[in-house]
Amino acid sequence: MVGGQEQVGVWKAGWIRRGWGEGAPLLRKSFDLDKGVSRATAHVTALGVCELRLNGRKVGEDHLLPGWTDYRKRVYFHSYDVTERLHEGGNVLGGIVAPGWFAGYFGPFGDKGYYGHDAWFSVELVIEYLDGSSASICSDSSWKSVEGPILEADLLMGETYDARKEIDGWDRPGFDDAGWFPVSLLDAHERLPETIESYPGKPVHTVAELPAIGRSEPKPGTYVFNLGQNMVGVARLKIDVPAGTEVVMKHGEMLNPDGTVYTENLRSAKAIDRYIAKGGGEEVWQPRFTFHGFQYVEVSGLPSKPEPDAVTGVAWMSALQETSTFECSNEKVNQLFSNIRWGFRGNYIDVPTDCPQRDERLGWTGDTQMFIRSATYLADIRPFYEKWLVDLHDAQHANGGYPDMAPFMGRLGFASAAWADAGIICPYVLWQAYGATGFIRPWWTQMKKFMELIGSDDNRHNGPDAESYGDWLHFNSETPTRLIGLAYRAYDAQLMAEMAAALDAADDVAHFMNEARRGKALFRDALFEGAEIAVKTQTACALSIAMDLLDGDDLEKAKQGLVQSLEEHNGYLSTGFVGTGYLCPALTKAGRPDLAVQLLLNEEHPSWLYAVNQGATTIWERWNSWTEENGFGDVGMNSFNHYAFGSVCEWMFESLAGIKPGAPGFQTLEVAPCLTDRFDFVKASFDSLQGRVSIHWKKADAGFEIELETPVPATARLPFLTERVPAGRHLFKVLPDDEETCLLNSVAPQAILA
Known part of the structure; x- marks a missing residue:
């Protein structure tokens, strides 16, 4: 793929398909070159999914081009340097196009052809000659087409291929296409995407x-x-x-x-x-x-x-660069990490989907924001979200509400608490992980519009008649929908104040700090009855603690309520999609990392390791997607590859291993491992933009030993010691009982390299 944002100006190529028939037709155009080529670039797209071919071979290694967007608003083209693929004399440009997301089935509502009824292919080959002249070969009415061996092709339904119908040499020079048919050309009156531009992400x-x-x-x-x-x-x-x-x-x-x-x-x-x-x-x-x-x-x-x-x-x-390793002395936890990683891989296919197997596969915003911080550890997700943030804002409602899913498919709602908040949380997390305000600045006006909406007196997000999915798939422990909305309202305002400071927007800082105070007061009023907490679910208490929504005695009561709720559930969690990602961080923040570790190591359901014990290799949608007592869960909604509950990955890196950014983009590092004798060792590494961070802590004959390697200054927060250390390799010793921790050795980066 040509690097950077390739620009072609106005899209010149026509949109073509075979005049009739199902499946994925073959499209071809033969042309001659009579002089030397200095550079040739192919720009290809489709309303559907396509494959570009040139002189007998596929161009590029990508699948499902050009990816999924709201085709009514934009479609992307992909660009390839094909200079070495051309030669003087005869050449053939070919294409295969199938319905894909544009004209095929997708979503849980039986939709087919939501954006259009037929798939269309479009390509422009720009040739620059050695003599300084140039030419373009575009898809147009001169192309020819025929039915190929792909008789049916649908993302959900599958593909049917009749190898007896293969046409040898159809995309190579010298092939006789006299029996082929003229292509159909998309009429000028047909609605085309408003924008056709270079693909900003990483293709499949x-x-x-x-x-x-x-x-x-x-x-x-x-x-x-x-x-x-x-x-x-x-x-x-x-x-x-x-x-x-x-x-x-x-x-x-x-x-x-x-x-x-x-x-x-x-x-x-x-x-x-x-x-x-x-x-x-x-x-x-x-x-x-x-x-x-x-x-x-x-x-x-x-x-x-x-x-x-x-x-x-x-x-x-x-095609994202993976950036982390994790290993510990508990093989079941290692399998859990593998399950999380494979769930991430399977659901990051052009958009962050909820599940990849059933008739859904949608870019649910709630699942996305709940997992995104974990995803920043698993891979360099910057290009993926550069693309998806466009999808999200293309789908934003005129009133400022973010949708339940992006790309939007015309159903369900806007401004659902914990789902719509992806519009604030995702840019914030990306800024924290990569230090780039470019994830915030382009969308700032739209983000403020959303905040204006959820700060109004009567809104779907947190108003008196709030509607949402709540703590989706909680385990017999319902948290009021409005309370969740009020928590996110206050939390969003805090994040907006931080982002405003990064943008040097002083007026916005003051405004959102005030909104955060107001939001916290509203949340406190909804959570408490007088001096006591009225909603003592694990999710309500975890949000209170992890989002910094309470202070003083109120905060202490939330901590007590969280511990009490765990005791009432025999030390097991009861959270759903919303609460799970905040549960272990809240316990750690509340001074009870031991309970967070216990949750991680629980093996009956509901727990992470229950699925591991049943042979799971990805994260399940439900805590009880399958149980020994009842077999399969509700077939109406029971995915065995659903990453939302995998959001514990964030805690595994930041608390169990103990590495998290001390400043946006890992310019500094915070090191605070959860040292526990429940593990003999924990090892983790993360390739930040500043370089590799690695930590290895293990039980010693007495206490623990911690080996840290950091490319940036780090603050180590260990039992009875807070130590600021420079970039380099450092060895700490934590002794038991006598309240002593010491820095045994430090090695500067130069010495490590030597």
Whole structure:
């Protein structure tokens, strides 16, 4: 991909498709070059998803181009340097286009063709010649098209490929396209996106290939391949069968009691791929224009038992640089971290989705803001959110309300507490993680408009008739919707005051500090009845503490209420999507990190390790998505890859390991590990923008030893010691009982490098 924001001025290329038919048609244009080329750049996009081809090969390594946006407002193009792919004489530019998010099924409401009824392809090849002249080859009425081997292609339903219909050489010079048909051109009166611009994010790539670790035959002729990991992407098929054999691949995350693939939780998403063989030897096929969330692939239609390597999982994700490691002495916690990481991978496919397998896969704003701080540790998510913040603000309501999901799909609401607050929290977290006010400044006016809305007397977010999803999927412990809204209202105002200071907007600082005080007072009035807390749910108390909404005796009562609630639940959590991410940080802040550690290590449900004990390889949507007593949970909403409860990852880095930024962008570091004899050791590393931060603490013969490596000055807050240390490697010793901690050794960065 060409680096930076490639500019092409006004989009010149036409939008083309085959005149009729389903599936993913083949589109081609032959052209001749009679002089040397100094540079050639292809700019490609689609209303749908597409693949660009040039002289017999795919251009780039990206999947599902151009990605998902609100196509009514904008669509992105991707740019590729194809200079080395052109040659003098004949050349062929080709394209394949499928419905994708634009014209296919998506969402839980049975929508098909929400943005449009047909998929359209558009490309411009800009050629600069050695003699200084230039030319463009654009998609237009001169292109030709024909039905290809992809008979059906849908993100939710799956892909059908008839290899007998392959057309050898169709995208190479010398091919005779006399029997092909003229393309249809999008009429000028059809509504086009308001904006066509360069893609700002990272496109979807293959990030791993997973060979099957097991193969079973639960019933005659039906074979189930276990990939050992719940993943997102496609399954590659390798077979040698007679021509016309139709192989059906069904995808699922779990197995039924009889060993077949469980698909009832997919709702209307079929997630079935079909391959019709051409025969004559080994055939290898991988779908292009669909994706699934699955661990198991059920294969049927084969005339004989397949080879163990007949199915390989090909995992897709937006191509983000992963930035962290985590390891500890408890293998179940290590598996939990792996589950969190794989849930992140599977749900960061162009937009931050809620789940990747069923008929939903939407950019829910609540899930996004609840997990984003954890995501900043897992990968460099800057380009991903540069793109998604555009989606979010494209979807913002005229009254300032942020939507429940972005890109918006015309349903559900705006300004739902904890969901709409993504418009404030996501820019704030990105600024804190990367030190860039560029995540704030472009949206500041719109962020203030949202704050004006939720500060009004009667609003959906926190007003008397507040409507929201509440503490979604809590475990028998409901927190009033309005109380959650009031907590976020005050918290948002605090964050806005901090961001205003970073923008040198003094008037806004004063305004939002006042709004924060007002919001805290309203929250306190709703939480308390007289001098006592009226709502003692874990979520209510955790929000109070973690968001700094109370002071003095009120704060102490919230701390006591949180501990009391845990005791009432036998030391187990009862929080849902809203409360879970704040629960362990609140306990640590309340001086009870021991209880946070206990929550992490609990193994009955509801707990993180319960799912681990059941063999989970990603985070479940529900604490009881599957239980030994009742089997599968509510099939109407039961994802086994849903990252919201994985928000504990933030606490695992910042408190259990003990590394978090002391200033935006990790210009300084705060080190405060949760030293506990429940672990023999904890090791973590994070590649900040300043360099790698790593910490390793372990139990010693007496007390603990801590090895810290930091690229920036750090403040170590350890038992009985607060020590400011420079960049470098430092070894601390924490002795038991006698209230002594010492800095044993420090090594400057230069010495480390030497």
